[in-house]
Amino acid sequence: MRIVLTLFLIHGLLFGALRHFGIYEMEGKEQGNKLLVIGGIHGDEPGGYFAPALVVQHYTIKKGSLLVVPNLNFDSIVHNRRGIYGDMNRKFDHVDQTDPDYELVTHIKSLITDPSVDFIINLHDGRGFYRTTWESAIFNPRAWGQAYIIDQKTIDDAKFGNLDEITALMANKLNQSELAENHHQFDVKNTYTKDKDEQMRMSLTYFAITHLKPALAIETSKNITELDTKVLYQLLSMEALLNHMGIEFERNFELTRETVNHLLAQYGTLAINNKFELSLNDLRPALHFVPMRKTGNVFEFSHPLGTTIDRGSYHQIMIGNIPVARLYPQHFSLTCKATAATIERDGNQERVSFGQTVRVNKTFKVLADKDFRVNLIGFVTKERDSQDGITVQKSDFISRFSTDQSETSFRAEFYDNGDFCGTITVVFEGP
Ligand SMILES: [Zn+2]
Secondary structure, three states, rough: OOOEEEOOOOOOOOOOOOOOEEEEEEEEEEEEEEEEEEEEOOOOOOOHHHHHHHHHHHHHEEEEEEEOOOOOOOOHHHHHOOOOOOOOHHOOOOOOOOOHHHHHHHHHHHOOOOOOOOOOEEEEOOEEEEOOOOOOOOOEOOOOOOEEEOOOOOOOOOEEEOOOHHHHHHHHHEEEEEEOHHHHEEEEEEEOHHHOOOOHHHHHHHHHHHHOEEEEEEEEEEEOOOOOHHHHHHHHHHHHHHHHHOEEEOOOOOOOOHHHHHHOOOOOEEEOOOEEEEEEEEEEEEEEEEEOOOOOOOOOOOOOOOEEEOOOOEEEEEOOOOEEEEEEEOOOOOOOOOOEEEEEEOOOEEEEOOOOEEEEEOOOEEOOOOOOEEEEEEOOOOOOOOOOOEEEEEOOOOOHHHHEEOEEEEEEEEOOOOOOEEEEEEEEEOO
C-alpha cells in the first residue's frame, strides 16, 4: 500500500477546511480495473467512513487496484455532523472559490475524472429503509437506507455502464449473505436524476456519470445503530462489486460482525513530533504534561481516521467521530538535537531511538549519559535529579502515572538544558 497524500492539517488557508482527506493507492501485482472508494462525504455517517478505513488497513489487492479516500469530509467527521460547511454532496455542479470545501471538492473531482479510474462508489448511511412501496414512515420509497443508489439505468459507451444490472447483482449477493435482521435486505433505488431529481444533480455520483464515469452510492441505514453491522454490509457490497470488476483481493480477517467489531476497536498508534509514541488502545482518557510545542505539532496516526482537535488547553484525540483521549500539553521549544539513548532491558543493553516503544519483561534501566536529565514518570526519587542508572520494575511506579488503563505502560522522558528531547515508552509485559 502506498500513501499518496496525508496532509491532515492544512494551516494558513483563510477559507479552507482544516483537514484534508487521505488518499491510499492499493495496487495489485497484476494489472486490471481500478475502483475509487470514497467514504465520509457526510460526517455523521460512520458506516461510510469506518468501512474504507478497514479496507486500507486490512485488505491487499492482488489484481487490479483500489484508490481509497476514507475521509473526504474530515472536518465534519470529527464533529459528527453532516457538513459543517454545508452539504458537500450538493457542491459538485458548482462550488464557490471562497467555499471552505472548494479545495476538497476540486481535488476529489480530479480523482473521479482521472482516466485510470473505472468505477466510483460513494459510501453513506441513509435515513430509514428503502422500499419500493410505502409500508411506514421508516420503510418507504423516500427512504435511503439499505439501498444502492443510481442516477440512471445505464451510461452508454462506458465500461461497467450497466448500473442497473450491476446493482441488481450486488443486492442479490448481499441478500443471500447472513443478515443481522431480515429487514436489512438491500434494494436498488434509481433517482432518475437527469429528469426527476434536481437536488441529486448537484451530487458527487451525478458529476461522475456526466463525465462518463460509472458511479453509485452505497447506503446502509442510519436506523441500524450497530456500527459493526453497517460496516459489514458496506464491505460485503464493495466485495461484490470487486468480484464483478475482476479486482482480486485478500483480507487478513474473516468477514463477520464479530471480527469487524473487534477491528473497529483497534485505534492504532499516535506519534507526536516523532518523539513520543502512544498506543491508542486502552489509553487513559486524559494524559497530563505531554511534552510538545505550543504550535506546529506533528501528529502521526497509524489509523486512517486519526486526528486531533485543538481545544485550547488540550488536544482531543479522535478516531473518526470517536473521542479517544485528551492530551494536556506542557510546552517546550523542541530544539534538542539528541535522538536516542542507551537502555538496559531485562539485563540487555541496546540503543533505542526516542519515539520508540520497548517491551520489558521485568526490569528496565537508562544507562548514564551526562547530557540528559532522565525523568521516569511515576517513579519517585528524592535524592537525585536525573533517574538514569537505576534499575526499575513495574512495581516501582505509581500506577496512576501509566499511559494505559491496564497500568503497564510508562514514559521515560529525556531532557537537555531544560528542553525536551524525546520519550521512550516502556511497556512491562511481565508480572
Ligand atoms: Zn449521506
